[in-house]
Structures are given as structure tokens and as C-alpha cells.
Amino acid sequence: MHPAFSVVFFTTATGAGYGLLALLGVLAGQGFVPPDFWLGLVGTGLALGLITAGLLSSAGHLGRPERAWRAFSQWRSSWLSREGVASVATFVPAGLFAIGWVLLGRTDGWVAIAGLFAAVAAIVTVCTTGMIYVSLKPIAQWHSRFTLPGYLIFSAMTGSVLLNALLQGFGIGSNIVLAGCVLLTLLGWGWKLATWRYNDRLEIPTTANTATGLAGGTVRSLEWPHTEENFLLKEMGFRVARKHRVRLRQIAQALAFALPLALLLAAFALPRPFAAVLSALAAIAQFAGMLVERWLFFAEAKHTVTLYYGR
């Protein structure tokens, strides 16, 4: 599948943003994070900024963005529509939570309840994003039991590493948050390795035989219907990443998992200014690594239409 940068950035940014929002909503509301003005402003601003930037980026890849409002109508059948509804609905409790924290300086009472609602809405939205990909039967690498948990794990992972960088930056970092980041990053790494292992051994029942209805023997593409690349090949016949798959997987693992782990573990041992710098670097490296991972998620996915082209 063609990895449109708008969609790669959208899923990475909103994943991290919703992860951070959910963690802030729970932790601040329950009193684990102090109701500090600047922390609230930067924290909720970062979370909602990532979410908004991602949503705007996704609207940018539409052919007719001025009609995007129509996408809220078909939530009965469409996961994309559900994602649209959930993402907008999340802004209501998230906005109340941010107003309570930043403007009123409190994270208890109704603000805490808004925080919990924001956390639930954020998780629901990430689930709807994952389900868009799970629901696509022609793409076996996405239509798998690994996809939805992957979206949730990576959202929690990137969100927690952002939260840690934030808390370390304000000098209120804790070893518990650091440990949580390390565990989630390990979980994310393990899940990605398991997903790749599963995909590499995938035996797809759909073949050139079933695609053409020609039973038995071998079906070889002799001639395409067209001499140039068409929409189908540009959108679904993307092949660059399969060529560089091994190298790109190494880059994704190094940036998204290995380097952040090393930096986070070092942050355990070092005093405040160093720990804060390392935590920030871990968040930046992981975000870059997740962009590569998400790029591969698209580029490695093989659509059944490529069978018609002998690819």
C-alpha cells in the first residue's frame, strides 16, 4: 500500500496524542500529577496539539476536503466515520479537562471526571483507528489479530514516553513513570517483532488462481491492460519498502525501541537536568522511529489487487 505521508503522520501523531491525553486524564485527575498551570498548559496543549495536527493532516489527503463534514454521518457501518465521530467527541471532555486544569487550576471533582471521560474517549478513538485497518479483508497484513492491539500498545507507549519527558522537564519525574515507559517500550518492541514474524509466515489463501477463477496449475500475468502505472498500482502496488525491508525494520527498531530504552535506562541513573534531556531525546527518537514503523506498516501491506498484475 502507498504510504501517504499525511496518513502516516496522522496515525503516529494522534496515537501519541491520545496516549498522552489518556494518561494525563487519569493521572492528573487521580492526583498523581500536581495541578500546576504550566504543566497543564504544556501537557494538554501537547496532547491536543498532536491530535489536532494529525486530524488536519488526515483531512489534507482527501480529494474534496471541503466535504469532510459528511464523514460523520455513516457511523452505523463505517469505522472511518466512527473514528471521525469519536475524535471530535473526545474534544469535549478533553477541552473541559484542559479548561479546568489550566484556567481554574484544579484537577479534582468534575475536572477529574472529565479527565476520565477524556481517557476513555481517547482509547475508543484509537480503537476505531485500528479497526479501519482490521476491517480491510483484501490486505491480510492488516486484517489480523495483531493490528488493533498494536495501535493501542503503540499509543500507550508513545504517550507514556511523552508524559515522562514532560514530567522530567518540570522536575517531577519519577522512577515509576520511567519504569512504565521502559515496560511499555519493551512490550511495543515485542509486539512489533511478533507482528512481523506473523506477517512473514502468512499464507494468504487468495492467489492468482482464485483472483481469476482459473483453477489449478499456474496463472502468470502475460500483459497488463495498460502500459503506464495507473491508480491501482500507484495506490496499492507500492514496492519500494519490500526491497529495503530488512534495513528499514532495523532503523525502525533502533529509533522506536532500542535507543529510547537506552536513554530511559540512563535517565534512571542521572540527576535532573541530564535525565530531562535524555527523556526528551527518547521521546523524539521514538516518534521518528514510529514514523518509520508506520511507513512500513503501509508499505509492507500487500493488497489482493496486485495479484492481477502478477506482483
Add this chain to the structure above:
Amino acid sequence: MTCIPAQTDKKLGLVIDLDTCVGCQACVTACKEWNTGGHMAPLTDIDPYGGDVDGVWFNRVHSYEHITEMGGRTVNFPRSCLHCEQPACVTVCPTGASYKRASDGIVLVDEDKCIGCKLCSWACPYGAREFDTDVGVMKKCTLCVDRIYNDNLVGEDRVPACVAACPTSARHFGDLGDPASAVSQLVASRGGVDLMPELGYQPTNKYLPPRAHTTRAASVPAPALEPVRAEGGFLGWVDRMLSN
């Protein structure tokens, strides 16, 4: 509304005979000609006379080599929307632009509602939908909905343009929901098949596999020509001269 109707009154669709299709592309050009002025017009061409041609087509004919233990053959394979009974392209549509008609089962796109998110093209395993980058909306086969009900055409022309154009009668149009219809009978008698049945889209269009090889034809190709034996004399001299 992108929920699929529980059942449709008719199941209009095509039956495509892979035995008689000669790959002449007449259906392709007839489709393009009709539909670039039809319901989903235009079928935009990008840089049509340049070096980087692209454009929207509803019907594309591939050629395959099918080799079995019975021998090999070339199979020409027209590929277009199959108007599935379980069209995931419709259910994934976030705007309601894609829909399946309850009256005849035809899957259509309302171009005025389409936002061009392309998700429907990802959901179609057959590559039936093509995005018009110029207009910014998705386009697809309409089963010539503006021909088959068109009172301004004489009766025999009220069929999809691809069917009307086919010189070998490899394309048939009719109600596949009616077991007594000519197309249903044809499918039953020739063992028509679904494409990618394992994905569960339940396509309405059926494909008739090529007929089995017969024993009347030579079972092996003619033997290769034997090498010419070296000769002496005048002919040998000519052979040597021509071989130089």
C-alpha cells in the same frame, strides 16, 4: 446510507466468458466512450498524449498464461466491478456516497457526497474503483445504469456498453437473482465461478472458465525442425555461403 440492503429485488450483473474472450479491448473502449459522458462522467485522462499517461477506466482486460498438466493457454481476463452482495466498499464509506441499490443491486457512487478518502478502493479486493485525481472523487462501473433503463434507446441497446460492443459475445448481462434467467442458466450450464470466493464478498458477476482441452487437437506441439544435414556439391556450397 452505507448499510447494505438485506436483499435486492434483482441482482443485475455480468457473466463473462473466459473461453471466448479474445482480448480485443472493444469492451474497454466502448465503456470509456459511453461513461465519459454518462452517469459518472468524466472519465478523466491525465496527460493522454504525453509520456506519463494516467486515467480512469471502469473496465480493464488483462492477459494471463494458464498452465496445467493438460497444457497451456492464453486467457484474456476483463476486470470490472462485480456488484458484490457484500460490498465492503459500501460499508467502509464514511459519507454515504457509496451505496448498493435495493432495487437491482447495482453499486454506485454519489459523486456529490464523495470526499475522496479512497478507503473504498482499499476495501475492494478486485481493484474495481479508480480515483479521479482531477475531480477528487472515486469512480466506478455503473453497470451502465444510464443505458439499461434508457427508454430513448431501442430494446437491444439497453445493455451495458461493454456487452453491446463485444464481438464474440463473451459478455452477457441479466438478472443473476432469477434462476430462470438466461444468464443464470448459462452460469449453471458452464460452471460459472466467483472471483476470490474465500473473501466472502459474494460477487454478483460470474466468470465462465475456459472449456476443457479436447483430445481432438494435437496434444503436443509439432516437433522442432531437424537440423539440415551438411551436404556436398552445389547445395552444400550454397548452404555454406548463406551460413556465413
